[in-house]
Amino acid sequence: MSASLLGKASDKGLLSFGVHDLRDWTYDRHRTVDDTPYGGGPGMVMKPSPWGEALDDVLTPSARLVVPTPSGRPFTQAVAAEMAAGDHLVFACGRYEGIDSRVMRHYAPLVRVDEVSIGDYVLAGGEVAVLVMIEAISRLVPGVLGNFESVTDDSFAPGRMETLVEGPVFTKPRDWRGQAVPDVLMSGHHGRIARWRRDEAFRRTAALRPDLLARLDPAGLDKHDRKL
Numbered sequence: 001m002s003a004s005l006l007g008k009a010s011d012k013g014l015l016s017f018g019v020h021d022l023r024d025w026t027y028d029r030h031r032t033v034d035d036t037p038y039g040g041g042p043g044m045v046m047k048p049s050p051w052g053e054a055l056d057d058v059l060t061p062s063a064r065l066v067v068p069t070p071s072g073r074p075f076t077q078a079v080a081a082e083m084a085a086g087d088h089l090v091f092a093c094g095r096y097e098g099i100d101s102r103v104m105r106h107y108a109p110l111v112r113v114d115e116v117s118i119g120d121y122v123l124a125g126g127e128v129a130v131l132v133m134i135e136a137i138s139r140l141v142p143g144v145l146g147n148f149e150s151v152t153d154d155s156f157a158p159g160r161m162e163t164l165v166e167g168p169v170f171t172k173p174r175d176w177r178g179q180a181v182p183d184v185l186m187s188g189h190h191g192r193i194a195r196w197r198r199d200e201a202f203r204r205t206a207a208l209r210p211d212l213l214a215r216l217d218p219a220g221l222d223k224h225d226r227k228l
C-alpha cells in the first residue's frame with residue numbers, strides 16, 4: 001500500500017491508511033480469533049469478540065464498515081465511486097469461513113455496513129480483495145491520478161452514457177512485427193476516430209461481455225450503433 005499510486009497519494013496527504021492486527025484484541029495466550037461453527041460443518045468461523053473489541057476502537061461515527069466476502073453484493077465501479085466519496089472506510093478482512101454474522105448485525109445500526117464481493121470466485125481471505133477495492137476507490141479520489149480525464153474515459157466510469165468496455169489502443173511505432181496501426185487513427189479526423197473507437201468498443205463488448213450489451217440503455221444509442 002505504500003508503493004506506487006497509493007504511496008504517492010498518501011505522501012501528498014490526499015489519503016491515509018492504517019493496518020491493524022486483529023490478534024491485538026485477543027487476551028488468551030494463543031491469541032485465538034476463530035472457533036468451530038455452530039451447527040457443524042467444515043472450517044472455522046471468526047469469533048465475534050475480537051472483532052467487536054477491534055471495531056469499537058477503530059470505527060468512527062462517519063466510518064463505513066466494508067466486509068469482503070464472496071457472498072456480498074458485487075463491488076462495481078459505482079460502488080467504488082460511492083466509497084470514494086466517504087471520509088473513513090474500515091475494511092474487516094475475514095479469514096476461514098467468515099466472520100460470525102452477529103458482528104455485521106451489531107454494527108449495522110451504528111455505521112453503514114457493506115458486505116461486498118469482487119467476483120464469482122473464492123479467495124482464501126479478504127485481504128487481497130480489499131487491496132483491489134482500495135486501488136479502485138483511491139484512484140477516484142480527486143488528485144490521486146495525475147490526469148482526471150483518464151478516470152472519466154474508463155470502461156466502467158459512472159457518467160458515461162452507456163457502459164461498454166474500451167476498444168483497442170495503439171502507440172508508436174506505426175508498424176510493429178508486421179502489424180500496422182489502423183489507418184483511421186492516423187487520419188487526424190476526430191469525428192471518424194471517435195466513430196471507429198465507439199464501433200470497436202461495441203464489437204469488443206458484444207464479443208466478450210454480452211451481459212453488458214444486454215443492459216445498455218437504447219436511449220443512449222445512435223443510428224449507427226443500432227446497425228452494428
Ligand code: 6GU
Pocket residue numbers: 067068069070116117118119120121122123124125126129130
Ligand atoms: Cl471480497 N473475499 C473473499 N474471501 N473471497 C472473494 C471475495 C471477497 N470476492 C470474491 N471472492
